[in-house]
Amino acid sequence: MSDLADREWRLIRDDPRDGATQMAIEEIAARTALEDDLRTVRVYSWEPSTLSLGYRQDAETVDWDYCDREGIDVTRRQTGGGGIYHDRYADISYSIVAPAEEVPGNLMDCYELFCQPILEGLRRMGVDADFASVEQSSIYQPSCYLRDINPAHDVVAPASAGEDAKKISGNAQYRQRDVVIQHGSISYDLEPAHHVGVFDANLERETFTDRVTSIREEVGIDRTEAVDALATALGEWCDAEEAAWRDGELEAASDLADRKFGTDAWVRDREVLEASGQ
Template sequence: MSELADRKWRLIRDDPREGAVQMAVEEIAARTALEDDLRTVRVYSWEPSTLSLGYRQDAETVDWEYCEREGVGVTRRQTGGGGIYHDRHADISYTIVAPADEVPGDLMDCYALFCEPILEGLRRMGVDADFAGVEQSSIYQPSCYLRDINPAHDVVAPASAGADARKISGNAQYRQRDVVIQHGSISYDLEPERHVGVFETDVGPETFADRVTSIREETGIDRSEAVETLATALGEWCDAADASWRDDELEAARDLADRKFGADAWIRNREVLEADGG
């Protein structure tokens, strides 16, 4: 249990949602943390499978025809880094939301704190995971899983393999209204063809498989068991109560998704549509 467990937290085992809404609810959770003194941890998935672009990523790196043909949604995150293909089955995602004045001001210390339940969840699944012990150079910069591996926030497995360990999770943080939001992608399974297919690149699926591993490859457990194990680790880390999004939060998230995370102007150019004045 972390030092944050004496605050008020909720654990949301979220329903699958489209990418724009999944990004929007994080900003709504930031508002709830400040206005209602309620912090959030959650585990979630993407429906349909979605490519989330890093904040500054060039839209020209996306194979838009492939995404349309394969039914892959596209949104843009508030966090930097490369794009991530979040497969409906192969990806498990999580979010942690807490007021900035309650967590370490140093970015690396905050990563270490927020990744505690992620590493614990993987350990309980039988995965020998830890922050990368050594840096690895970039293979394809527009893809999160093929960028350079950074010991500060990239998780690899098996950790005992040292330089031969492969990436299993990428994590990122941003601040919204004096709240720290961390989200991350954990590979439950591998879909190499689709991971590289969403990008305009000649990188082959075999290159992806050489760099990335998964929970299923490391331990073979069912996805439902992996999701529940991660949710339990998150909940115990901050002593969170089981909860769901409130109706007003979901309504606000859908509105924000329409104006921002689902809007072509944001996805392609980082432009935000203003709310109607009336």
């Protein structure tokens, strides 16, 4: 349990949602943290499968025809880094939302704090996971899982393999209205064809599998069991009560998804809403 456990937290085992809604709902959770003094941890999945672009990623790096043909949604995150293919089955995602004044101001210290329950969840699954012990150079910059591996926020397995360990989770943070939002992707299984296919580049599947591992590959447990282990670790970390989104939050997230995260202006051109429209 962390020092943040004396605050009010909720744990949401979220329903599968489309990419635009998943991004919008984090901003609504940030508003709730500030206005209602209620912090959020959650686990979630993507329906349909979605490519989330990094904040500054060039839309021309996407193979739009491939995504359209394969029924893969595309959205853009508020966090930087490369694009992540979030498979409906193979990806497990999480987010943590808390007021900035309550967490370390140093980015690396905040990563270390917020990744505690992620590492604990993986260990409960039986995965030998930890922050990367050594840096690894980038293979393909537009892809999160093929970028350079950073010991500050990239989680690898098996950790005992040292420089031969493979990436299993990527994590990123941003600050919005004095709130820190961290979200991350954890590989439950591997879908290398889609992970490389969503990009407009000639990448072999082995490029992905040589760099990335998964929960299923490491320990072979059922996905439901893996999701439960992660959710339980998150909830215990901050002593959260299990809850659901309020109707008003879901309505606000749907509106923001329609106005921002689901629009071509945001996804392809990174055009930001005027402040009055936020």
